[in-house]
Amino acid sequence: MRLILRIWRQKNRNTKGKFARYEVNDVNPDMSMLECLDVLNEDLARRGKEPVAFEHDCREGICGSCGFMINGVAHGPLSGTTVCQLTMRHFKDGEELILEPWRARAFPLVKDLAVDRNAFDRIIAAGGYISISTGSAPDGNAIPVSKERADAAMDAAQCIGCGACVAACPNASASLFTGAKITHLGLLPQGQPERDLRAVRMVTQMNLEQFGQCTNIGECVAVCPKLIPIEVIGRMNHDYIAGSMREPEAGEA
Amino acid sequence: MELHSRTPSGPIEQAWDKARFEMKLVNPANKRKHNIIVVGSGLAGASAAASLGELGYGVQCFCFQDSPRRAHSIAAQGGINAAKNYPNDGDSVYRLFYDTVKGGDFRSREANVYRLAQISVSIIDQCVAQGVPFAREYGGTLANRSFGGAQVSRTFYARGQTGQQLLLGAYQALERQIDAGRVAMFPRTEMLDLIVIDGRARGIVARNLVTGQITTYLGDAVVLATGGYGNVYYLSTNAKGSNATAIWRAYKRGALFANPCFTQIHPTCIPVSGDYQSKLTLMSESLRNDGRIWVPKTKGDKRPPNQIPAEDRDYYLERRYPSFGNLVPRDVASRNAKNVCDEGRGVGPGGLGVYLDFADAIRRLGEKVIRERYGNLFDMYERITDENPYKVPMRIYPAIHYTMGGLWVDYQLMSTIPGLFVGGEANFSDHGANRLGASALMQGLSDGYFILPYTIGNYLADNKLNSVEESSSEIRGAVAGVENNIQKLLSINGKRTVDSFHRELGKVVWEYCGMARTAAGLKHAIERIRELREEFWQDVNVPGSDADLNQSLERAGRVADFFELAELMCIDGLHRNESCGGHFREEHQTPEGEALRDDEHFSYVAAWEYRGPGNPPELQKEPLAFEYVHPSQRSYK
Numbered sequence: 001m002r003l004i005l006r007i008w009r010q011k012n013r014n015t016k017g018k019f020a021r022y023e024v025n026d027v028n029p030d031m032s033m034l035e036c037l038d039v040l041n042e043d044l045a046r047r048g049k050e051p052v053a054f055e056h057d058c059r060e061g062i063c064g065s066c067g068f069m070i071n072g073v074a075h076g077p078l079s080g081t082t083v084c085q086l087t088m089r090h091f092k093d094g095e096e097l098i099l100e101p102w103r104a105r106a107f108p109l110v111k112d113l114a115v116d117r118n119a120f121d122r123i124i125a126a127g128g129y130i131s132i133s134t135g136s137a138p139d140g141n142a143i144p145v146s147k148e149r150a151d152a153a154m155d156a157a158q159c160i161g162c163g164a165c166v167a168a169c170p171n172a173s174a175s176l177f178t179g180a181k182i183t184h185l186g187l188l189p190q191g192q193p194e195r196d197l198r199a200v201r202m203v204t205q206m207n208l209e210q211f212g213q214c215t216n217i218g219e220c221v222a223v224c225p226k227l228i229p230i231e232v233i234g235r236m237n238h239d240y241i242a243g244s245m246r247e248p249e250a251g252e253a
Numbered sequence: 254m255e256l257h258s259r260t261p262s263g264p265i266e267q268a269w270d271k272a273r274f275e276m277k278l279v280n281p282a283n284k285r286k287h288n289i290i291v292v293g294s295g296l297a298g299a300s301a302a303a304s305l306g307e308l309g310y311g312v313q314c315f316c317f318q319d320s321p322r323r324a325h326s327i328a329a330q331g332g333i334n335a336a337k338n339y340p341n342d343g344d345s346v347y348r349l350f351y352d353t354v355k356g357g358d359f360r361s362r363e364a365n366v367y368r369l370a371q372i373s374v375s376i377i378d379q380c381v382a383q384g385v386p387f388a389r390e391y392g393g394t395l396a397n398r399s400f401g402g403a404q405v406s407r408t409f410y411a412r413g414q415t416g417q418q419l420l421l422g423a424y425q426a427l428e429r430q431i432d433a434g435r436v437a438m439f440p441r442t443e444m445l446d447l448i449v450i451d452g453r454a455r456g457i458v459a460r461n462l463v464t465g466q467i468t469t470y471l472g473d474a475v476v477l478a479t480g481g482y483g484n485v486y487y488l489s490t491n492a493k494g495s496n497a498t499a500i501w502r503a504y505k506r507g508a509l510f511a512n513p514c515f516t517q518i519h520p521t522c523i524p525v526s527g528d529y530q531s532k533l534t535l536m537s538e539s540l541r542n543d544g545r546i547w548v549p550k551t552k553g554d555k556r557p558p559n560q561i562p563a564e565d566r567d568y569y570l571e572r573r574y575p576s577f578g579n580l581v582p583r584d585v586a587s588r589n590a591k592n593v594c595d596e597g598r599g600v601g602p603g604g605l606g607v608y609l610d611f612a613d614a615i616r617r618l619g620e621k622v623i624r625e626r627y628g629n630l631f632d633m634y635e636r637i638t639d640e641n642p643y644k645v646p647m648r649i650y651p652a653i654h655y656t657m658g659g660l661w662v663d664y665q666l667m668s669t670i671p672g673l674f675v676g677g678e679a680n681f682s683d684h685g686a687n688r689l690g691a692s693a694l695m696q697g698l699s700d701g702y703f704i705l706p707y708t709i710g711n712y713l714a715d716n717k718l719n720s721v722e723e724s725s726s727e728i729r730g731a732v733a734g735v736e737n738n739i740q741k742l743l744s745i746n747g748k749r750t751v752d753s754f755h756r757e758l759g760k761v762v763w764e765y766c767g768m769a770r771t772a773a774g775l776k777h778a779i780e781r782i783r784e785l786r787e788e789f790w791q792d793v794n795v796p797g798s799d800a801d802l803n804q805s806l807e808r809a810g811r812v813a814d815f816f817e818l819a820e821l822m823c824i825d826g827l828h829r830n831e832s833c834g835g836h837f838r839e840e841h842q843t844p845e846g847e848a849l850r851d852d853e854h855f856s857y858v859a860a861w862e863y864r865g866p867g868n869p870p871e872l873q874k875e876p877l878a879f880e881y882v883h884p885s886q887r888s889y890k
């Protein structure tokens with residue numbers, strides 16, 4: 001099959017970007033979206049032109065590196081799928097696809113389709129952990145966790161940190177990402193001692209990073225490749241409010 | 254050069270205690286005065302950096318990805334072994350040790366493996382305390398499952414995403430230290446050379462991948478936890494960015510490279526579907542617990558799988574290995590798949606595939622149970638192949654997955670360069686010639702959480718390190734070397750792309766240094782690799798500049814190193830005139846077609862020493878002694 005790709009090209013965040021139009025012939029329906037970009041890039045490189053920069057690594061949908069907008073939808077049309085696992089059989093021969101980077105103030109552009117998502121790391125650093133130093137753990141079975149609770153924690157813990165939730169949100173909110181970690185740790189007995197402080201610190205950091213506020217639109221859930229449930233945002237708000245009352249100083253960053 | 258493994262004397266059960274007791278300690282007040290460089294942020298790197306930070310050392314941690322959470326440990330699916338014996342099925346530290354030595358086909362160092370088995374239990378405790386959401390039984394205790402190569406259930410797991418959850422645990426511990434100011438993180442920064450001064454590792458030269466800036470980072474010890482080199486083969490289950498540059502540059506600075514030909518072919522991957530293919534996708538080996546592997550009995554049977562009756566199917570693993578059946582170790586399962594395909598009985602396009610069939614398990618347990626166990630793997634399979642594995646058997650074929658070889662390290666995980674430590678897949682230490690399933694995560698975390706934090710302290714306390722002058726000739730030389738290499742790659746302006754060379758290299762290595770090897774084939778491969786390398790340096794085209802994000806340039810540097818490493822793999826494979834584990838030399842097999850070791854001549858670690866450009870590497874041997882697990886012909890029948 002043949003596809004027309006209109007791709008955002010921008011050398012770095014200090015220069016202006018624009019769309020460039022490319023035609024890719026010989027697209028195999030079993031290819032992934034990224035392999036389709038590989039084909040385009042090989043062709044560009046052969047002709048001495050600069051290939052399109054895009055993030056990718058594992059290409060198994062788990063590392064969270066890849067991601068861009070396809071026709072305005074984060075990770076493209078297939079639910080629960082990152083662009084590395086999105087095969088071209090989901091597009092029509094001759095179709096035109098518009099590829100753009102995640103656009104959010106908290107995700108400054110690096111080049112072409114690649115953006116800087118280190119704001120996510122800083123949110124985790126603010127409290128997305130259980131403070132347990134190496135060597136001080138009790139026996140694994142000393143902390144029983146019901147199967148239901150462990151499963152629910154795992155549902156939230158699956159987040160791959162790709163940033164699609166932010167890109168899809170009209171407010172560029174990182175609530176799904178932040179809520180997922182707060183939920184994962186907050187559901188487990190090990191996470192209880194720091195639960196209040198964790199929520200307050202992480203939410204405070206999220207706001208400092210200039211992510212927008214959540215207004216319960218739900219676009220984030222629709223594009224999340226790991227189908228993280230929207231309930232995690234409710235849990236975040238709950239823990240944040242509870243924490244703000246109990247840990248009044250913690251929010252002052 | 255003589256190799257000293259520094260293995261403690263005395264009973265193996267007490268070796269690690271003894272070693273720890275004999276270690277010198279760094280005064281807590283002095284720890285912060287030491288800077289330790291950790292390259293890589295996967296299980297070994299992140300856990301080492303976090304644990305060293307907790308102890309109070311100053312740590313600088315580097316990764317080429319945009320965030321430490323992306324390291325490829327994240328893609329490990331199946332699980333992590335530990336000798337907890339929670340299921341009460343007869344497991345013990347000794348049994349895990351025994352299985353790992355045997356599974357490695359008697360080519361690993363006993364004391365290291367014993368220590369790994371001992372530490373395994375602490376890893377689970379640590380990870381549970383961090384909040385890793387391991388699978389649970391209804392009573393709230395941790396669940397276990399069995400895994401390839403073992404007859405006890407000792408594998409802990411978090412659905413099919415165990416690596417992800419363990420890595421995120423280590424990443425969170427790392428972020429906690431970053432927040433505490435004890436670890437400085439350098440993402441999108443690639444190590445391009447090792448700085449060695451007065452014979453000791455004292456820093457690295459690294460490139461900022463966004464700005465192109467070359468910077469030196471100095472410290473009192475350097476840890477390489479940069480993963481394996483499976484991407485030599487181009488098509489592998491590794492992440493696209495996984496590379497050998499850090500360990501290869503260390504090799505060229507004097508660190509010995511051990512057993513480079515010991516590579517692992519994983520039996521259950523999705524078969525190749527076309528020339529455009531950029532990577533191979535693993536289907537967790539845990540699938541072999543419930544899936545049955547078969548091919549048609551007769552060559553060229555083109556009927557769809559559900560129309561082939563039981564009597565026309567050959568469940569060849571169950572037939573040949575009745576006691577282990579579909580759970581034989583990876584090397585055995587892979588080789589058998591290759592054999593049935595070579596006989597023309599393979600299935601799917603090109604005949605390079607075998608069935609992994611869940612119909613019986615679904616009949617026995619119901620679709621719901623299977624979905625619970627493997628749902629995400631089945632979904633991934635369907636996304637890639639457009640086939641529903643609940644209805645149609647999966648098609649699988651072996652692919653390169655893990656490299657047992659790596660930089661040589663002693664019992665303290667220190668390489669032959671004092672001050673250079675190596676952890677995780679990047680070292681050669683624990684898996685011998687074949688790694689058992691669910692052991693990589695165990696080793697990475699054992700090295701990072703529980704070994705390196707001690708052994709690095711011992712090194713720092715035991716050696717007086719002089720301060721390093723930024724303007725020293727060693728540093729200036731290393732920086733100039735890196736800069737020249739980059740300029741050279743950018744100025745060739747040839748006709749071929751980096752990927753076209755990499756694909757071609759990969760085909761050669763897969764063909765001649767893959768699942769089966771011969772002396773003639775390896776000799777041919779060495780010639781071919783040299784020719785290709787020469788062509789690469791004359792005809793590669795690297796577009797763009799060195800002053801911004803240039804992914805072609807990154808790949809070019811990595812592929813240049815893969816060329817040299819590929820040659821060393823073939824040299825090692827050629828010299829090892831025996832078959833063992835993943836190294837199968839066709840000339841050396843039992844009448845039943847199993848790997849035939851030659852313990853009399855090859856019971857050693859082959860560690861290769863770099864002798865300068867154009868010179869052949871020199872072989873150094875570390876003899877292996879087996880005092881506890883006596884070498885035998887591995888039998889899984």
